[in-house]
Amino acid sequence: MEEIWELYKNGKWVVSFLTFSIYFFVAASFTLYLYIVASRSRKIRKERLRIEYNTEIERLMASVIFEDASFSDIKKNKNFLVLFDTSFFREVLTESLINLHKNYEGVYAQKLEQFYNESGLIQDSFKKLKSIKWEVKCKGITELAEFNISNAFDSIIAYSKARNKTLKITAINACIKLAGTQSIVYLIEHSDPIDDWTQLNIIGAFKKHDIGDTEGVELLLESKNTTVVTLGLKLIKELKLTQKIPFVAQLIAKAPNTTIKYEAQSILQTLTV
Template structure:
C-alpha cells in the first residue's frame, strides 16, 4: 500500500515532459500495432487476390489457346470461336476480369506472330476491348492514358492516330513517349510526322528507341527530313541529324550546311559529324574559314572529320594550328599532317614527340 502510494506521488511529482513522453510512447505503440495488423491483413488480401488472378489467368489462357486453334480459312470467325467470344464478353464487364483477359492476350501476343498474332488483334476488337482502351485516352490520370496508348500499340490498332496525336505535347513525359512509340511502331517513317508540331524535348533515350523501331521496320521509303532540320525544337533537329547519318540523306546537303551556323552548339557539333559521315566536302572550307570562331568541341569534331577528307591543299591550315594550345587539337593536327605525304613528315614526327612529352 505504501509502495503504490509512493509511485502515485512520484508520478504526480514528475516533469510534464516526462508525462508527455509516456503518453506519446503509448500512442506510437498503439499506431505500430495497428499498422502491423493492417499490413498483415493487406498481405492476406493480396495473397488471396493473387490466387484468384492466377486461377482466372489459367482459365482464360486455356480458353484463348482453344480459340486460336478453332479457326478455319472459310470464315472470319468459326462457330467455336464465336461461342468463346460470347463467353469472354460476359467477363470483360468486370474490371478485374477484364484486366486479366487483356494481360493474358498480351502474353500470348508477345509469344506468337504471323497469322495467329493478327488473330489476337482481331479478337481484341471483336470482344469490344477497343472501346475500353479508347476510353482511357479521355481519362484525367496520365498513367491511365499511357496504358491506353500502350494497349493500342501492342494490339496494332490503326486508324486512331488522330486521337493519339492529341497527346503530342502532354505535360507528362511517359504519355508523350507512348504516343511516339505508337506512331512509329504502326506507321514507321510516316509516323514521324509528329515531329512537325512537337514542342517538348525529345530525350536521347526516346531518340534511340525510335531509331531502333525504324530499323526493325525495314521501311525503305524514308520521309523527307528537310522540314525537321528547320525545326525550332533543337531535340528534333538533333534526332533528324541521326536520321541523316543512318539513312545517308545526302539530298539534305544544303539544309545540313546551313545548320553549321545554328544557335545551338550541340546541333552544330552533330551537324559536323553528319557532314563528315556523308562526306560532304563543301563543308570543309566553310569550317576551315570559321575555325577560330568555333567552340573547342566544334574544332575537335571538325579535325576528326578532316582525318577522312584531308588533301594536300589543307597543309597551310594545318600548319597554322600545329602549335594549338589544346593538346587534343594539336595531336589531331599532327596526325593529319603525318598522313599527308610530303617531305616535311620528319618534322611532324619530332613535333608529335614534343607534344606527347610536354
C-alpha cells in the first residue's frame, strides 16, 4: 500500500495516464468517424439501388397489371432473376406491390395478389413473423393482411397478446381486416386489459375496413374482461349499431360494475335519441 501511495504522490503516473487517454480518445474518434462514413455510404448506396430497382419494378408491374404477364413469364428475364435473388430487391418489390394494391381494386388487385403468391414473396412475409425483431414481425403481418392471406390468421392472432403495443395493435388490426367480426371471438377470450389507445385503433380498423357484417359485436359485452366489454360498447356507439340496443339494455341489468353500467346507460341514451 505504501508503494502505491508513494507512486501516487510522485505523480509519475499522470503523464502515462494522459498519454493513454489522448491516444484512446483519438482512436475512438477515428473509429466513430469511419463508422459514420460507412453507414452513410450504405444508405446512399441503398437509395441509389432503390431508384434503379423501382424503375425496373415499374416496368414489370405494368406488364403484370395491364398485359396479363404472369410470374412465369417474368422469370424468363435473366436480369430479373439475378435481381430477384437479392433480399433488398425483394423488399423493394414487396413495398411496390403493397402500394399498388392499395390503389387498385377488382381484377387489377387480384393480379397483384396472384403475383405476390406465385413469386414466393408470401413466404418472405411468413418468415418475417418468426423474426426476433418486433418491427420486422409488424412488417410481415401488414404484408399478409394487405394481400388478404386468410390462412395467416392463426399465425397473426397469436401476436394480439404481445407485450409490445405496436405489434399487438398491428396484429389485431390485421385480423379484423382478414376475418372481420369473426376475429371478435378471440377478443372475447382476451385476458389482458385492452388500453384506451388499443381500443381506439381497433375501432379505427373497423371503420377503415368498412366491416359491413357486424354480427357478433354484441358478444364482446359478455366477456369477463371489463376492458373488452368497454370496447364492445364503444364499437356499438361509434358504428351506430342501433340493432344492438337490446344487448346494451341487457348489459345494464347485469353490469359487472357501476362504471360499465353508467357507460352502457349513456350509450343507450345516445342510440335512442
